[in-house]
Amino acid sequence: MVREIEKEAGIPVVQIATIVPIMLTVGANRIVPGVAIPHPVGDPESGPEGDRKKRRELLQRAFKAMSTEIKEQTIFKD
Amino acid sequence: MRLELHNALVKEIQWGEKTSLKDNVLYVNREEAIEVVAADENFADVQLELARPGESVRIIPVKDVVEPRIKLEGGTSFFPGFCAPMEPVGEGVTFVLKGASVITCGPIVAFQEGFIDMSGPASPYNPFSETFNVVIVAEPVADLEKHAYERSLREAGLKLSVYLADQCKGTKADNVEVFDKGSIVEENNKYPDLPKITYFCMSITQGLLHDTFLYGADMKSIVPTLVHPNEILDGAMVSGNCVSACDKNTTFHHVNDPIVLELYKRHGKEINFIGVIPTLESTVLAGKERTTWMNANLARQLGADGVVISEEGYGNPDTDLCMNAKKCEDWGIKTVVISDEAAGVDGSSQGLADATPEMDGFVSAGNVNEMIEVPAMDKIIGFPEAIAYLSGGASDSLREDGSMYVELQSIIGSTNELGFSKLGCEWV
Amino acid sequence: MTYRVVHYINQFYAGMGGEDTAHVPPSSRDGIVGPGLQLQNLLQGEAEVIGTVICGDSYYGENMEKAQAECIEMIKAFKPDMLIAGPGFNAGRYGVACGDICAAAGEMLGIPTVTALYGENPGVEMYHKKTYIVETSDSARGMRDALSRMVTLALKLLKKEKLGTARFEGYIHRGIRKSFFHEKSGAERGVDMLLKKIRGEAFETELEMPVFKKIDPAAPIADLSKVTIALCTSGGIVPFGNPDHIRVSSAEKFGKYNISELKDLTSENYESIHGGYDRVYANDNPDVVLPLDIMREMEKEGVFAKLHDFVYCTTGTGTAVANAEGFGQAIGKELKEAGVDAVILTST
Numbered sequence: 001m002v003r004e005i006e007k008e009a010g011i012p013v014v015q016i017a018t019i020v021p022i023m024l025t026v027g028a029n030r031i032v033p034g035v036a037i038p039h040p041v042g043d044p045e046s047g048p049e050g051d052r053k054k055r056r057e058l059l060q061r062a063f064k065a066m067s068t069e070i071k072e073q074t075i076f077k078d
Numbered sequence: 079m080r081l082e083l084h085n086a087l088v089k090e091i092q093w094g095e096k097t098s099l100k101d102n103v104l105y106v107n108r109e110e111a112i113e114v115v116a117a118d119e120n121f122a123d124v125q126l127e128l129a130r131p132g133e134s135v136r137i138i139p140v141k142d143v144v145e146p147r148i149k150l151e152g153g154t155s156f157f158p159g160f161c162a163p164m165e166p167v168g169e170g171v172t173f174v175l176k177g178a179s180v181i182t183c184g185p186i187v188a189f190q191e192g193f194i195d196m197s198g199p200a201s202p203y204n205p206f207s208e209t210f211n212v213v214i215v216a217e218p219v220a221d222l223e224k225h226a227y228e229r230s231l232r233e234a235g236l237k238l239s240v241y242l243a244d245q246c247k248g249t250k251a252d253n254v255e256v257f258d259k260g261s262i263v264e265e266n267n268k269y270p271d272l273p274k275i276t277y278f279c280m281s282i283t284q285g286l287l288h289d290t291f292l293y294g295a296d297m298k299s300i301v302p303t304l305v306h307p308n309e310i311l312d313g314a315m316v317s318g319n320c321v322s323a324c325d326k327n328t329t330f331h332h333v334n335d336p337i338v339l340e341l342y343k344r345h346g347k348e349i350n351f352i353g354v355i356p357t358l359e360s361t362v363l364a365g366k367e368r369t370t371w372m373n374a375n376l377a378r379q380l381g382a383d384g385v386v387i388s389e390e391g392y393g394n395p396d397t398d399l400c401m402n403a404k405k406c407e408d409w410g411i412k413t414v415v416i417s418d419e420a421a422g423v424d425g426s427s428q429g430l431a432d433a434t435p436e437m438d439g440f441v442s443a444g445n446v447n448e449m450i451e452v453p454a455m456d457k458i459i460g461f462p463e464a465i466a467y468l469s470g471g472a473s474d475s476l477r478e479d480g481s482m483y484v485e486l487q488s489i490i491g492s493t494n495e496l497g498f499s500k501l502g503c504e505w506v
Numbered sequence: 507m508t509y510r511v512v513h514y515i516n517q518f519y520a521g522m523g524g525e526d527t528a529h530v531p532p533s534s535r536d537g538i539v540g541p542g543l544q545l546q547n548l549l550q551g552e553a554e555v556i557g558t559v560i561c562g563d564s565y566y567g568e569n570m571e572k573a574q575a576e577c578i579e580m581i582k583a584f585k586p587d588m589l590i591a592g593p594g595f596n597a598g599r600y601g602v603a604c605g606d607i608c609a610a611a612g613e614m615l616g617i618p619t620v621t622a623l624y625g626e627n628p629g630v631e632m633y634h635k636k637t638y639i640v641e642t643s644d645s646a647r648g649m650r651d652a653l654s655r656m657v658t659l660a661l662k663l664l665k666k667e668k669l670g671t672a673r674f675e676g677y678i679h680r681g682i683r684k685s686f687f688h689e690k691s692g693a694e695r696g697v698d699m700l701l702k703k704i705r706g707e708a709f710e711t712e713l714e715m716p717v718f719k720k721i722d723p724a725a726p727i728a729d730l731s732k733v734t735i736a737l738c739t740s741g742g743i744v745p746f747g748n749p750d751h752i753r754v755s756s757a758e759k760f761g762k763y764n765i766s767e768l769k770d771l772t773s774e775n776y777e778s779i780h781g782g783y784d785r786v787y788a789n790d791n792p793d794v795v796l797p798l799d800i801m802r803e804m805e806k807e808g809v810f811a812k813l814h815d816f817v818y819c820t821t822g823t824g825t826a827v828a829n830a831e832g833f834g835q836a837i838g839k840e841l842k843e844a845g846v847d848a849v850i851l852t853s854t
Contacts, residue, residue, distance in 0.1 A: 021397045506682050
């Protein structure tokens with residue numbers, strides 16, 4: 001899905017998900033590793049504040065990913 | 079370690095005054111059996127039903143299936159950590175009601191439940207159309223939290239199966255199967271030239287209706303470990319119900335694990351079966367990395383030449399499957415995986431979420447998306463409208479005449495990845 | 507009844523000449539020509555070759571649309587029950603013509619079609635999904651064997667008999683997976699396969715590892731503060747009540763939901779219907795899968811210009827890759843038309 005959106009629209013698509021190998025396999029170009037399968041962009045176990053903080057951090061990383069020139073599939077770890 | 083399974087064959091099931099086995103007929107005292115499970119305060123209502131092979135009966139939504147067993151020697155009760163105290167299993171004598179099953183059914187907990195037809199086109203796809211079944215239909219009290227409801231139903235199935243076996247255990251067995259295998263050192267000395275084979279039993283460990291228990295421990299919280307194959311056959315593993323119905327390993331599947339039985343059959347002849355590694359499918363990447371490294375390393379420490387790897391579920395566990403295969407192959411340990419495919423309703427889609435070139439020995443248990451039309455049944459045990467919410471069903475699956483048009487994945491055990499059935503998938 | 511078969515061959519097998527006559531346009535003759543004689547014999551009266559359509563390889567290759575249309579008219583005139591083309595062995599242009607005319611006849615005339623080609627013939631890659639291609643040797647030395655296997659398959663198709671696997675029936679598979687019951691259980695097949703692998707013997711996997719497609723990365727965003735960003739998810743987050751009845755697994759569609767009035771997803775307005783994970787967290791706070799709350803905050807802070815008014819949602823579990831690709835294409839097209847500059851897609 002991620003690959004086809006990027007191909008069709010010609011715009012950067014950042015995928016946030018937990019299982020990085022699957023994203024690499026299906027052809028996502030800009031990859032941000034998520035927290036866990038049931039909550040990829042949050043950390044509910046650390047309470048409401050920790051959860052929101054984690055979400056903000058991951059989104060900031062996504063913004064960085066979409067603003068970065070890349071030549072190949074890239075994992076944005078920080 | 080020596081385990082004897084004393085199989086008493088069940089060829090018919092009826093309600094009776096006393097729960098007992100007589101001339102291969104299992105009689106069940108309905109009221110007494112209901113009492114065994116109805117004491118749970120989480121249940122508002124408990125009903126029992128019988129379902130026999132060939133009957134026009136549909137059971138829906140099914141959570142788990144359990145084979146009635148009990149220890150006669152070398153232990154107490156069955157299922158350590160649940161019905162039995164925390165004690166090792168795999169030795170002594172176990173009594174089995176072979177041909178009978180306890181099936182748990184009740185209003186939907188989540189999407190990962192399925193159905194069983196006792197006759198018709200769906201029946202060859204599940205092994206429980208061939209067993210004589212006692213079905214528990216339990217309704218939860220209002221607003222019961224879902225994890226609590228799941229636990230109560232899971233334990234109800236275990237309790238009832240132990241009760242049935244306990245009441246019948248005085249009956250003489252029709253046949254005895256012996257599983258006898260020493261320590262790894264002993265077997266290595268006996269069979270120095272046979273290839274050493276182990277087995278990774280990948281188990282879903284991802285939360286509600288995606289959990290598996292080993293000696294009562296929620297496997298989410300453990301790291302992979304080595305067990306003797308007898309322990310698997312003697313109730314060490316319990317299903318915390320399901321993933322999609324098609325490829326969940328029910329508790330019945332675990333005690334009858336076909337990979338364990340197949341490897342045992344060839345032990346001392348073609349192979350040296352060095353043990354089973356029950357392992358997990360984590361929800362986080364670090365967990366997947368950790369467990370697959372530990373599996374491969376355990377295999378290496380054991381000097382394994384080859385490993386059979388079974389998956390449970392599909393989607394993200396495909397990554398665990400790839401990692402297990404790749405890490406073993408990289409260390410020179412040969413692998414074969416048993417998995418299924420989500421190849422789309424028409425079979426023309428790529429069927430795996432993840433792939434790796436090392437996974438070159440792949441046994442396919444079928445396409446979970448393949449469609450099947452099933453006719454109406456005379457009797458429904460449970461809640462037919464649940465099909466709208468199950469994986470493999472849809473809001474329009476159930477037609478007015480009671481027939482259904484569904485994916486194979488809504489049938490319990492249809493594409494079981496322990497390779498329990500003969501179903502497979504091929505190119506056309 | 508005797509089935510009516512039309513046979514397609516090239517100028518060479520029709521005895522019209524080799525490369526020098528490869529430009530001859532299509533022609534039609536009653537009855538058998540060239541290898542049609544052997545074909546007729548093998549059919550043993552169960553079917554009859556009632557006509558032969560012949561076309562020069564270069565003519566077909568250089569005027570594909572025209573040649574196809576002309577040949578189809580000639581084939582149609584025979585009112586056939588089936589088309590058999592070739593065998594084309596490893597002849598490139600002939601193989602493509604055989605594949606193309608079979609695919610066209612199947613689609614336009616609604617009749618079964620069979621051809622026979624060498625595995626590496628370019629016609630195989632192009633047409634194996636649209637017709638039955640029996641695998642042959644690379645040259646006409648294998649004519650008899652090829653014709654005999656084509657006839658076996660052709661008669662089954664004509665009689666509408668149930669076909670076994672591609673491997674069993676001897677044709678190059680059409681890219682479709684189908685479930686069958688084997689003689690042995692999966693466990694037994696698995697152990698058999700492992701032992702062969704360990705002994706270094708040949709073994710046949712039941713699913714070759716797929717090759718996934720890759721694309722070049724799109725150009726990055728130059729100025730974040732000016733862009734519109736859209737949110738998508740395959741994590742099964744939908745408005746409470748699942749108004750579009752998106753499936754809990756094996757999704758066949760995606761939902762498009764207006765979030766322009768929403769600041770936060772809660773257990774009251776949205777929910778998870780994904781069949782593949784424990785939904786307790788996501789139902790309690792859907793933002794942990796579809797991060798609307800923080801996106802709104804950052805929009806307000808001016809980190810980026812605007813959050814697109816619509817989110818796109820589906821479930822990823824058990825969903826066929828072909829469906830997922832289709833969703834991606836449809837969503838990509840809409841986002842492009844809406845002037846969206848970048849996408850954040852979350853998956854579970």
